[in-house]
Amino acid sequence: MWYAAVAAGSFRRYATYQMATVAGVFTNTVFGFIVAFTYLALWHERPHLGGYDQAQALTFVWTGQALLATAALMGGGLDELQERIRSGDIAVDLYRPADLQLWWLSADLGRAGLQLLGRGVVPMAVGALAFPLALPGDPLTWGCFLLSVLCGVVVSFALRYLVALASFWLLDGSGLALISGLAGMFFSGMLLPLRVFPGGLGEVAQLLPWAAVLQTPADVLVGALRGGALVRGLVFQAAWAVGLLALGRLVQSAATRKVVVHGG
Amino acid sequence: MTGRARDDEGADAVDEAEQLIEVDGVEKVFTVRRRAGRLRRVREEVRAVDGISFRVARGEMVGYIGPNGAGKSTTIKMLTGILVPSGGRLRVAGIDPAQQRTRLARRIGVVFGQRTTLWWDLPLKDSYELVRRMYRIPDAAYRAHLERCVELLDLAPLLDVPVRQLSLGQRMRGDIAAALLPDPEVLYLDEPTIGLDVVSKAKVRGFLREVNAERGTTVLLTTHDLTDIEQLCRRVMVIDHGRLVYDGGLDGLRAAGGGERTLVVDLERELPPIEGVPGARTVRVDGPRQWLAFPASQSAAPLVAAVAAGYPLVDLSVREPDIESLIAELYAGGGMRADAAGAGGKDGRAL
Ligand SMILES: Nc1ncnc2c1ncn2[C@@H]1O[C@H](COP(=O)(O)OP(=O)(O)OP(=O)(O)O)[C@@H](O)[C@H]1O
């Protein structure tokens, strides 16, 4: 599959942004400390909030920081696509013997891979040194976590791809990008684990696609999902991934039709 | 500069060759919504391409010119399949581009001067490596094509440079090479020399000539630089307001436009307007310099001789009519003048 070359190229491309990576690691680590101390205070008052003990809650915090860039929780990662749509350059991409969605998915996976290594590992390691984290000891759980992260990145991509495609119809897509970024922060569990949300809101939030981006992988890592629940978690992610990618294809073909018939 | 003499034998051979591009009565109508008053919006039709027909034989190199907004880019987009015609019939290598865009994509190369397909943040060679995989170019062929591109377009020092650091002319050369790596049968170039300096233009032209001669690649190129056409194309098509107003040789175009050439002479001293030179009239006098207009189809030699015989001639030059005024005249005149069409050569057709 030559799309692997697209992913590899994208990986190399993000590797050239060394300053951004260093700055990102610094920010993630600082925020990790701020949120970790907030959680410590919270869990001191309300132990076992949302069913997590203190170590699990802290692990959740650092997982969120590690995946913030990887899963592009605040949006981004597809700015170039959005820019190509806005400028009309996207038309030239259409005559290449390549599928637009697969192309950008590959590129986004390459980006996510680099950012997991570049911006994920260090904050997680710092967190583990500074706090007592509930990290799994067995490789199987780590493997499931990585699989879950992969699914989460695909769901995140599928959502951001839809947002980017909206630029075909909207003159200015930045408003939509902002809203979806905020939704991503809130409904992924980045601010607070979704299980902590009270009543109906928490239950609904856990069914939304954003939950598949962070809540599920984090639950896998902290051991909140085991056995059958873990399998159900992965299926939940895969279902959203497939559903949203399919929706993306539908919108993509409408966008393509718009370009080839109406000239953009 | 003199117009390139047409090689009529060559033209005959081309006539018999396979028709690679067939365009029959193709139209493209855009619907645009325009504001009329506060809330009301009216739909308007823009006939970007208004029923054009032409054929391009395999191995031909054709110039496609016309003023801004004439419909050149729209035509090229339809030929690549990224724009569906509103009417008419279109075939490239027997394929309907809009129906089978991806299948056709493997056989054509496209360069839009204003847009790039290269990977912005990565070294040029990474983009080429990707092209190799995307088009599944066999290793040996890839190496040979890359070597040729690198040599002719002088890309060797640029291969490791990130595309974003390339100058416009370097990037354009990079884009042209990327389009040619898969060794396409047809190459469409939409303003490949826009914004390039003289040296870069010369490199690009030399490369295109070479590719056309060596690989037999069919080339259709739009440009606002008549020199591109003069140096590369035996045949030129002129489009204006979506209609083809000329299709034929470059010399024919000069005659067809009723274009006049200008003989500029520097005399020893200021003199009254030159008179008595058959076929020419003096259109301007500025000190010792005088401008004489004469029909584009006529040779300048007898004029020069006549002037030199009667006046103290110091220096002289001949100016060709520029493309913009030619096109303007063509259109204002409602197409070609019948008499000029005859003078334009046998493959110059009034349209
Ligand atoms: N997507 C579109 N929607 C509406 N009108 C369009 C669209 N694309 C082109 N047009 C119109 O069609 C006409 C032809 O445009 P085109 O881009 O083909 O011109 P061109 O010959 O390439 O000009 P230039 O030399 O400026 O590049 C213009 O009047 C343009 O405004």
Ligand SMILES: [Mg+2]
């Ligand atoms: Mg154009």
